[in-house]
Amino acid sequence: MNLRKTLLAASVVAALPMMVSSAAQAAAQLMSAPVSLASPQESKGLVAKLTALDAEHGLSADHSFRISSQHPGVVGQKITRAQHTFKGLRVYGSESVVVTNDAGDIVSESVSDRRAALGADTNGVTAGKTAAIADTTPSLSASDAIALVVKAVAPSGTHRWAPSAELLIYPVMKSVRIASAVNKSEAALNAMDLEDVVDHYELAYFVQTRMANKGKPVYFDTILNAKTGAVIAQWQALQTVVGTGNSQYNGVVPIQTSLSGSTYKMLDSTRGTGGTYGGMAITDAAHSSADNPNAGSIYTNTTNTWGDGKQYINGGSDTNANGQTAAVNALWGLMNTYDTMKNVLGWQSLDGNNTATYIAAHVDTAYDNAFFDPGCKCMYIGDGSSFYSLGSIDVIGHEMSHGVTDATSNLTYSGESGGLNESNSDIGGEMVEAYARNGGTGVVIPASGNDWMMGKEISKTGQPLRWMYKPSKDGSSPDAWSSTIKNLNVHYSSGPNNRMFYFLSQGSNASSTSDYYSKYLIKSPAAMTGIGNDKAFRIWFKANTTKFTASTNYADARNKVLLAAQELYGVGSKEAIAVQRAYAAINVGADIDEAAGGSAVSISTQPASVTVAAGSTASFSVGATGGTAPYTYKWYRNGAVISGATSATYSLTAQSTDNGAVFNAVVSDSSSPVKTATSGNATLTVGSTGGSTERVTNGGFESGATGWSGTTGVIGTFTGETAYEGTKYAYLGGNGQTASETLTQAVTIPSTATSASLTFALHIDTAESGTTAYDKLVVTVKNSAGTVLGTLATYSNANAASGYQIRTFNLIAYKGQTVTLSFAMTEDSSLQTSFVVDKVSLITQ
Known part of the structure; x- marks a missing residue:
């Protein structure tokens, strides 16, 4: 299933300078001093930058941002949390964590984007397969919503803090399996096998009540349907x-x-x-x-x-x-x-x-x-x-x-995010204990001093509240992630992440009878190596404060903690490897070896620069030795990955616009962790031999809608699909509901042409089954009046295939004419089919 047109947020991470030694690294101050809050003008400027990025990807003017908080980032940076809005209403759980430098430039953006199906872009594209919000006028007032919640949770209670009710758009989420996990048994699922997607949206009130009732605090957060008053979600706060x-x-x-x-x-x-x-x-x-x-x-x-x-x-x-x-x-x-x-x-x-x-x-x-x-x-x-x-x-x-x-992250206090919220506090408590027990001075967290048992000292029975190294000792907390963990009380769903942090700091034990053993650690060595309290805490703290969003779950946490480790200590560092192993130990992600054997991978045959005529085939090849066979290959053009280019040789039909393009390859072996080698660069020179001319403007879509007409909102970069080359493409379909989308461009084929070859790269994936054509892409040639001169091809869900396919057509029959190339997509009322088009070219000679 594709969540159609959920924009890929900029996740460009500026790597921090590596420090000179482990000792210096451990003692270096991580976070900046207090930051001054942005002025209204500065906040408005940041919102304008973010909105401009949205507009580039086809989101309409109905979408915007609301600055919610600011705090220090790592040294020299500031963190701004920007909530996503639609028609002025906050989209619950949808937000951007924006890192800016001292000059106010955006360094990176960590995103939880749940806006996929909200509204249409300026060209009429219905985004996503879920039902959007058509009416943002509530039937209930805010005071009505508060009264309904109070009546349900504490009718005779008193308000400790004034209640509030915020009208917003609430994405109702569901978990779906990724393609590779569709046939796995429930017991075999890993956290990385599931992804959260929007099922539908509801206009709702977010009601916060902080009440006192019968001798105890009654704090609740409630999501209430703003039309009917029905409770959509509720959790203790x-x-x-x-x-x-x-x-x-x-x-x-x-x-x-x-x-x-x-x-x-x-x-x-x-x-x-x-x-x-x-x-x-x-x-x-x-x-x-x-x-x-x-x-x-x-x-x-x-x-x-x-x-x-x-x-x-x-x-x-x-x-x-x-x-x-x-x-x-x-x-x-x-x-x-x-x-x-x-x-x-x-x-x-x-x-x-x-x-x-x-x-x-x-x-x-x-x-x-x-x-x-x-x-x-x-x-x-x-x-x-x-x-x-x-x-x-x-x-x-x-x-x-x-x-x-x-x-900072304000992790929602329910489900998996609530467990991570509690786990963060257990981690903080243990690290403060270690620091205090060793004198409460210095610039590192001591390697020992804490007992890895939360609240042991306050217990009259000697039994702590929680065992971080083996949570299940309390009889209620799981030791590892499962698909049902989101249903537990947050003090129990915190258990696996607590265990992860223990392993990250202290390592594990290879004996299956040990409290410190994990059956999920299957790589070498069986007992993973910890990195100590100080480094583990730095990595975790950076992830929570500068990358997590309110809806971060276990899978998202694993990815962002790993990213924090890579930024602090380097990709492939022992610290980054330890993060992967520690999460693997709780069934979140795959285990890897700590140290790979064998020699390093090296490039034995470098790709050579070539010169070809427009319309001819250009090929680049690379060879490698060392490491562990078999190898995998990834080709790059001007630094951007080429989708589907995964062989030792990469070939393309050269266009005049390819002149000067630079290609290189990264070769990876089969060891764990993977060893890689990067080839040298090879330049493609495209000559004008034979008078070859490119007639399509911006056929790779890298300049957005330039040259194209019709439903141009489909041009961009979107979740679930990748470019054939570069970063942008045309994503027709993928809606999962009745929709029509068309892209056209007028081209002139000279009367003197001796050949006219149209080519484009097409990738089709679908949720449909069988051979019945439910969703279609029709490629035609039209005259200026819109009359179809010829139908080149009709593709449907029955033509779905992995990767891109190159399609070629002879248009010499239209020489001496200005014709319109048309890509027209239609979808039926259910089950998406995606038609992704890239590198459209018409070469005439």
Whole structure:
């Protein structure tokens, strides 16, 4: 199945300069200092650039962008998150993560694009096979939508934060198997075997309610049909778990406080600015109910020694030494979370822009939870009943990491993205623990110090909340991805990614009886090698903050974490290999060998430059030795891959426009990881022997619609199809619904011509079956009045074939005339057929 005309977003990644050594690499600051928010003019300029890129690919003026947030990127770059809009309404889960440099130039764009079938382009192309939104007027008001949700989730509750209802377009998604996985059993599926596609769209309200009801917070995000009030989707939104301080879990620790007159306050003005209190603060919630907690006042003391290091005695004072211990736990955790991010990564506070936050201790009575609240961007900690005080270093690091995700990728808190959201917080908690346990100083995450068990210290039974190295030990979390993982609670669906990160950092064990073993690691060595806490965390943090979108799932995460590793440490580096193996260990992607044997691949025969006449055949050949046979080949023209050119020899019918084109080949062997060699360049010179002349303008479509008329919106670069040469082509069909599309160009064949040869490259793929022609492409020659002079060929879904086929026709019968070449496509009401045309040429002599 093709999701027709979902534009391929620019994913051009500017590789970071490689650092001089592993040691320097480990200690280098990754993220930029706080960035200034773009001015309205700068934001408008960025939106204009993005909209112009959309227009080049055929999207209509109904499509635009809305800047949602900005934060630092890697050093020298800024990250802007731009939501996709249609007719002014946000398309839920469809967004671009845009990396810009100091000059404001777009460096790269990481995209989750769900706009495929929304509307028609300016030339009338119905994009996609799904039903678009025809009417954007709701039947319900925003207040109606809120009332319906409140009635369903907490009719007697009270609002902790003001509710909101945003009218938007909601793409209802479904998972489909890629072609190579159609016949796999469910148990054999890998995460990379599925792709999420749009099933249909609904006009909806995104309702956010943050309520209190019967002694507990009731936080929900709800997608409500704006016409009928029906619930389309719903998920829980509550994201849960230098003075001297006597902490409960870390002994005597130094904590940063402030002195006001003769009174000490738990206000750290050296970390963070602004916020509610002007610095990082710890407050006393004074047992206010968890369903509507009051942060209370900042802790104060007459001396700068705090706490007794013991579990809070239920019913006792919050402000005596025993009551202060929970506050010491909180401040020590908050300081170390801040220092881990800033000293190691350069990231300041939760949002990267150094905005201060706070933690409120003693929330509710004997409350067995801790949670991050996006409304205040703060954290609340309970005293525990089944647990000890929930202020351990890893729990605080976990909850504060929710704040980082909230400010960056904002991973939707349900399904696979919700599991990744929780996993990010577990990863953050463990890395903060490692940093704090080794003194809380330095510019690297120490190699040890954390226990890889989330919340073990707060447990009265000794059983942690989660085991990162083997999630299934809790009896509910899976160790690996499966197609049903999206149905689990996010605290359980986080398990596989937690295990991935453990393997990435620490490696695995080859014994099938070990807790550190994965049956999915089938390459050599059976026990994969880890890269350590510091590198693993840098790679993960960069991916989450600069590449993930709100809808990122396990497969998308694997690709973007790998890309982050390649940018930081190089393609083919041990770090990039470790990422692939760590994800393979949880059934996401294929396993690879850590070190390939045998010699490197080398080019034994270089392609030679050739000179031919227009209309003649030009051929280039390459030979290779070394590595592991058999070889695979990929040919490039002027740096762009040539679709279907996968043999040792590449041939083409030369046109005058090919003069000066440069060709080269990349040869790959069959080892894992693959070894490659790149040939030298060969230049094609096209002479004018015999008076050969190209009569088609822009036959390769690289100049967009230039020279062509009709449904020109089909010209561009689209998801699911590739060019024969270059980057652009004409994508006729692929809609999966009733549609007609036509491309035409007038050409003149001189009366003196002795030959007139029309050629074009055509690729056909289809979802139809059988030999009945349901969808057709008719190629004709017409006169200026539009009368058909001759039908050259009719192609249908029955002619589908892999790769491009070169089609050739003799047009000498039309010499002395100006005729119109016509490519006309018609599709029936269901099941797409794609007719992809490229390199149209009419050579006369």
